[in-house]
Amino acid sequence: MDEPLVRWDWIARNWDNGGPTSVKVLLENHIVMAFVPVIAGLLIAIPLGLACARYRWLYQPTVGIMNVVYSLPSLALFSILLSVTGLTQTTVIIPLTLFSLAVLIPAVVDGMQSVPDHVRQSAVAMGFQPMRRLTRVELPIAVPVVLAGLRVAAVSSISLVSVGALIGQGGLGYLFIDGWQRQFYTPIVVGIVLVVALALVADLVIIVAQRLLTPWSRRRA
Amino acid sequence: MITFDGVTKRYADGTVAVDDLSLEVPDGAITVFVGPSGCGKTTSLRMINRMIDPTGGRILLDGKDVTAVDPATLRRGIGYVIQQAGLFPHRRIVDNIATVPFLLGWDKKKARARAMELLERVGLDPKMARRYPYQLSGGQQQRVGVARALAADPPVLLMDEPFSAVDPIVRTSLQEELLRLQSELHKTIVFVTHDIDEAVKLGDTVAVLRVGGKLAQVAAPADLLSDPADDFVREFLGRDRGIRRLGFVPAKNLALDPAPEGVTPEGHGTFNPARDSLRAALDAALLSPDGLAVAVDDDGRVLGVVGEAALVGAARG
Numbered sequence: 001m002d003e004p005l006v007r008w009d010w011i012a013r014n015w016d017n018g019g020p021t022s023v024k025v026l027l028e029n030h031i032v033m034a035f036v037p038v039i040a041g042l043l044i045a046i047p048l049g050l051a052c053a054r055y056r057w058l059y060q061p062t063v064g065i066m067n068v069v070y071s072l073p074s075l076a077l078f079s080i081l082l083s084v085t086g087l088t089q090t091t092v093i094i095p096l097t098l099f100s101l102a103v104l105i106p107a108v109v110d111g112m113q114s115v116p117d118h119v120r121q122s123a124v125a126m127g128f129q130p131m132r133r134l135t136r137v138e139l140p141i142a143v144p145v146v147l148a149g150l151r152v153a154a155v156s157s158i159s160l161v162s163v164g165a166l167i168g169q170g171g172l173g174y175l176f177i178d179g180w181q182r183q184f185y186t187p188i189v190v191g192i193v194l195v196v197a198l199a200l201v202a203d204l205v206i207i208v209a210q211r212l213l214t215p216w217s218r219r220r221a
Numbered sequence: 222m223i224t225f226d227g228v229t230k231r232y233a234d235g236t237v238a239v240d241d242l243s244l245e246v247p248d249g250a251i252t253v254f255v256g257p258s259g260c261g262k263t264t265s266l267r268m269i270n271r272m273i274d275p276t277g278g279r280i281l282l283d284g285k286d287v288t289a290v291d292p293a294t295l296r297r298g299i300g301y302v303i304q305q306a307g308l309f310p311h312r313r314i315v316d317n318i319a320t321v322p323f324l325l326g327w328d329k330k331k332a333r334a335r336a337m338e339l340l341e342r343v344g345l346d347p348k349m350a351r352r353y354p355y356q357l358s359g360g361q362q363q364r365v366g367v368a369r370a371l372a373a374d375p376p377v378l379l380m381d382e383p384f385s386a387v388d389p390i391v392r393t394s395l396q397e398e399l400l401r402l403q404s405e406l407h408k409t410i411v412f413v414t415h416d417i418d419e420a421v422k423l424g425d426t427v428a429v430l431r432v433g434g435k436l437a438q439v440a441a442p443a444d445l446l447s448d449p450a451d452d453f454v455r456e457f458l459g460r461d462r463g464i465r466r467l468g469f470v471p472a473k474n475l476a477l478d479p480a481p482e483g484v485t486p487e488g489h490g491t492f493n494p495a496r497d498s499l500r501a502a503l504d505a506a507l508l509s510p511d512g513l514a515v516a517v518d519d520d521g522r523v524l525g526v527v528g529e530a531a532l533v534g535a536a537r538g
Binding site: 116118119121122123124125126127128129132137140141214215216217 | 303
């Protein structure tokens with residue numbers, strides 16, 4: 001086969017051809033379907049994680065349920081949801097949100113446990129009321145650990161979106177199916193490069209955010 | 222004044238941490254709670270600022286039952302220093318010190334100015350203000366802890382084993398710093414420690430507690446060393462009680478003999494009768510080959526000498 005691995009003219013023609021499967025549109029969809037679950041997951045994980053940190057008996061059952069959810073194949077969840085939410089991005093976003101919770105809830109709990117006992121007690125002794133202690137002392141100290149979890153959640157979410165291509169909502173995942181069906185490698189290479197680049201950029205953004213948010217932390221990423 | 226009136230803390234599992242404690246903590250002085258682990262000393266301390274509430278009896282702060290005061294309000298009026306300092310790792314030193322002023326709603330500028338003043342007061346370089354706690358040594362962190370407790374100028378200071386996590390040399394300097402600060406500030410201090418030497422060094426009054434939260438003895442350090450109430454206190458005080466007690470007897474009443482010809486501070490142990498204790502004088506005699514302790518004044522001039530026999534006589538009182 002004298003076909004080149006990458007045909008640049010294909011990329012030029014398909015980057016922004018106005019159709020629903022132009023690379024640019026797929027990339028945009030990919031970003032939405034990868035990041036909405038992580039943001040939603042974080043918003044859900046914070047209260048749930050705080051509850052688990054506060055009421056220890058909640059923690060093991062919650063982690064257990066989350067691990068079972070995490071073990072379910074994403075494709076199975078997409079198929080189940082198809083009957084409810086149809087062939088939409090929501091069908092991908094909901095399972096990925098659940099997956100991100102499996103990482104983010106333990107991250108929030110670990111973050112709260114990373115607050116040293118003498119720090120918490122001195123906050124009480126200084127006269128912080130519980131809510132203020134949480135928002136001004138405990139949560140800020142938990143940030144490095146939560147962000148470490150967020151990095152894992154973001155990267156795995158970016159990677160998992162591709163599976164959605166099997167139900168027609170996979171962002172860049174479409175390129176893999178397309179290339180495989182036609183035995184044409186250029187879309188596959190483009191898809192891989194963009195997914196990896198997206199993951200690297202997301203990771204970098206979180207690392208920079210951590211440096212800016214926690215100049216006090218010795219645990220530099 | 223803080224009054225413990227028949228205070229008991231009994232936990233749900235039946236453990237008694239503090240058992241019918243009655244005690245008065247005088248104003249403007251350091252009262253030390255000392256005892257082995259499990260004696261309820263920390264629990265007793267924490268009942269003062271309601272980090273723990275008693276299950277029986279009352280604690281009065283200036284005549285008012287502390288359980289009648291909102292905990293957060295009460296705590297903002299009581300300084301607290303904890304073991305390992307408990308500094309907030311995410312806040313700069315200046316803002317750590319200004320914690321309580323911020324909570325009390327002080328103007329930011331005023332709170333920070335107050336923090337800077339305290340930073341110097343506890344013997345730290347003002348350059349440290351912009352640093353984060355992890356950039357300071359353990360001893361420096363503990364000084365910041367003391368500055369933070371003093372920030373809103375509370376009349377009462379609670380200190381929970383504040384110096385036990387630092388090495389002995391740093392501990393000694395922190396203890397001396399506390400005594401120096403106290404001589405300027407005259408706070409009502411309750412200090413918890415398991416170290417009896419620290420207790421007799423710092424305390425104007427020492428309360429010895431035994432396991433099970435019972436008060437064994439309350440006394441001034443010198444009286445504690447000379448007259449322990451029972452075997453438990455005697456054993457807890459440890460060896461060398463007789464010698465250690467001399468550390469509380471001033472040397473200024475010693476009768477000095479004129480210095481014999483040729484006796485100089487060189488080659489002799491010396492003491493300063495104006496500020497040293499009988500213990501220092503006895504130590505000076507033991508260090509001199511001829512058994513004479515040489516008394517010198519602030520400028521190093523020889524005032525006279527005291528012999529070993531006279532020192533032992535004075536020590537017996």
